[in-house]
Amino acid sequence: MSIHLVVNPITCVGHGLCAELFPEWISLDDWGYPIVDPSPVPTHLEGHARRAVSACPTLALLMSKHENPH
Amino acid sequence: MTAPRLGPTSPRLVPGTRQRLLPRQPTVDLAGHVDHFGPRPDGGRRLIAEVERAGLRGRGGAGFPTAVKMQAVAQRHRSVVVANGTEGEPASSKDKALLTLAPHLVLDGAVAAAEAVGARRVILCIERSAGTAIDAVFTALDERREERLDRLAIQVATTPSRYVVGEESALVQLLNGGEAKPTFVPPRPFERGVGGQPTLVQNVETLAHVGLIERFGAAWFRSVGTLGDPGTMLVTVSGAVRHPGVYEVPLGVAVSAVIAQAGGSSAGLAAVLLGGYFGTWISASDDAVLGRESLGRLSAALGCGVLIALPSGACGLLQTAGIVRWLAAQNAGQCGPCVNGLSAIAAAMDLVARANPGGEGERRLERWLAMVKGRGACRLPDGTARLVESGLRVFADEVTRHRVVGPCPAARQIPLPLPTPGGWR
Numbered sequence: 001m002s003i004h005l006v007v008n009p010i011t012c013v014g015h016g017l018c019a020e021l022f023p024e025w026i027s028l029d030d031w032g033y034p035i036v037d038p039s040p041v042p043t044h045l046e047g048h049a050r051r052a053v054s055a056c057p058t059l060a061l062l063m064s065k066h067e068n069p070h
Numbered sequence: 071m072t073a074p075r076l077g078p079t080s081p082r083l084v085p086g087t088r089q090r091l092l093p094r095q096p097t098v099d100l101a102g103h104v105d106h107f108g109p110r111p112d113g114g115r116r117l118i119a120e121v122e123r124a125g126l127r128g129r130g131g132a133g134f135p136t137a138v139k140m141q142a143v144a145q146r147h148r149s150v151v152v153a154n155g156t157e158g159e160p161a162s163s164k165d166k167a168l169l170t171l172a173p174h175l176v177l178d179g180a181v182a183a184a185e186a187v188g189a190r191r192v193i194l195c196i197e198r199s200a201g202t203a204i205d206a207v208f209t210a211l212d213e214r215r216e217e218r219l220d221r222l223a224i225q226v227a228t229t230p231s232r233y234v235v236g237e238e239s240a241l242v243q244l245l246n247g248g249e250a251k252p253t254f255v256p257p258r259p260f261e262r263g264v265g266g267q268p269t270l271v272q273n274v275e276t277l278a279h280v281g282l283i284e285r286f287g288a289a290w291f292r293s294v295g296t297l298g299d300p301g302t303m304l305v306t307v308s309g310a311v312r313h314p315g316v317y318e319v320p321l322g323v324a325v326s327a328v329i330a331q332a333g334g335s336s337a338g339l340a341a342v343l344l345g346g347y348f349g350t351w352i353s354a355s356d357d358a359v360l361g362r363e364s365l366g367r368l369s370a371a372l373g374c375g376v377l378i379a380l381p382s383g384a385c386g387l388l389q390t391a392g393i394v395r396w397l398a399a400q401n402a403g404q405c406g407p408c409v410n411g412l413s414a415i416a417a418a419m420d421l422v423a424r425a426n427p428g429g430e431g432e433r434r435l436e437r438w439l440a441m442v443k444g445r446g447a448c449r450l451p452d453g454t455a456r457l458v459e460s461g462l463r464v465f466a467d468e469v470t471r472h473r474v475v476g477p478c479p480a481a482r483q484i485p486l487p488l489p490t491p492g493g494w495r
Contacts, residue, residue, distance in 0.1 A: 007445075008254045008447075009254070009404070009405035009406065009407060009408070009445060009446055009447050010253070010254050010404045010405055010447050011254070012405075012406060013406065014406050029407060029411075029441050029445075030410075030414070030437075030438070030441065031406055031407065031410035031411065031414075032406070033406040033407050033410075033445070035441070035445070
């Protein structure tokens with residue numbers, strides 16, 4: 001089962017830690033909010049994905065086993 | 071009910087009749103309604119299959135197949151039906167017109183949908199400022215109560231005047247006692263909605279069509295419109311037309327024919343804003359018809375059936391900039407990319423429309439339109455981006471002229487409704 005990263009845009013306030021921790025998958029837009037690659041995270045990068053998810057101060061970065069709704 | 075049963079053989083409702091929802095003889099009171107449409111047949115789950123055969127799609131804007139939504143809720147227990155008549159789109163008045171002129175048809179459809187999906191409650195939502203429609207609905211509900219017409223509870227909820235209120239998840243949150251702001255999905259309303267129960271949210275016009283399909287069937291419904299886009303739809307025509315107003319038209323009709331039905335353009339026709347502020351500009355020379363395939367080729371959609379006629383000589387870029395500025399102010403203050411991105415896009419659009427040294431406005435738009443799409447809890451950023459993209463495409467010559475010659479005089483604008491937003495509850 002592949003995993004995807006999803007941002008809850010309502011709870012995200014743009015701390016930007018996720019982009020620091022997992023730049024392969026997450027970049028920041030012009031206002032400091034994360035742009036997350038919607039494609040499945042390859043197995044060898046899952047550790048980075050998990051670290052980014054657990055570092056989010058507002059719990060806005062979510063790991064999903066479903067398709068990204070967007 | 072002792073009125074004679076009128077079916078599709080009634081001279082007023084023969085297959086091919088184009089005035090279905092809004093017949094020439096108004097059907098405001100219950101007697102007139104039953105006289106025209108006949109009484110409601112016994113409902114049931116079979117209705118979902120009939121709606122599917124009819125090919126009915128939602129008339130609130132998204133155009134999602136109605137039967138699919140009904141099926142999703144029918145598979146779950148203890149559900150709720152929300153009839154969405156909030157009509158937050160400022161240029162649209164078809165839902166208010168329908169609720170005012172044919173409240174019983176909407177209520178019939180809502181009850182039919184509720185019985186079909188096994189719901190026990192119906193909540194009809196109307197914008198608080200729509201006094202005439204609200205009065206008509208309360209009068210209709212009194213009549214139905216007196217006749218003991220409905221076996222389930224129908225409640226009315228009035229909603230604040232806000233653009234995003236009608237978005238499903240925002241409406242559900244409002245009905246749950248919160249603010250009318252979109253929520254992060256999933257769970258979607260059909261999974262967990264009002265009171266945590268599975269909730270079917272359908273636009274009131276969609277439900278009125280359901281009320282007709284329950285009576286007269288899918289084949290009757292399909293006797294007007296096209297194979298891919300069956301039935302009729304309500305449109306609100308405004309801008310540079312002689313007789314602005316709400317019209318019922320068959321799907322598949324030419325946009326130019328709808329403009330002609332509204333008395334024709336009063337000052338030449340340059341373009342049409344189709345679908346309202348959440349819609350797209352199409353050029354008068356596009357020869358579009360009101361159907362998904364034709365509009366899809368133009369990256370446009372039917373939306374909620376708004377047509378705003380832009381006269382020749384008006385500046386489409388200035389008009390777009392005004393709308394985008396307004397849309398940016400409608401954000402719910404929740405999602406960073408929307409809060410920041412839409413005001414940045416509005417400023418860049420102002421540049422393109424007014425003074426655009428070296429094409430800087432277009433460069434910024436190109437970057438930011440791509441950046442905001444799909445990044446809000448609701449589709450406000452996506453809709454705004456789509457509107458701007460359509461404006462840049464349809465008014466491409468204007469963009470160049472503005473860059474080289476300078477902006478148009480603002481006096482050429484047509485007035486657009488840009489209401490001051492109300493509160494969130």
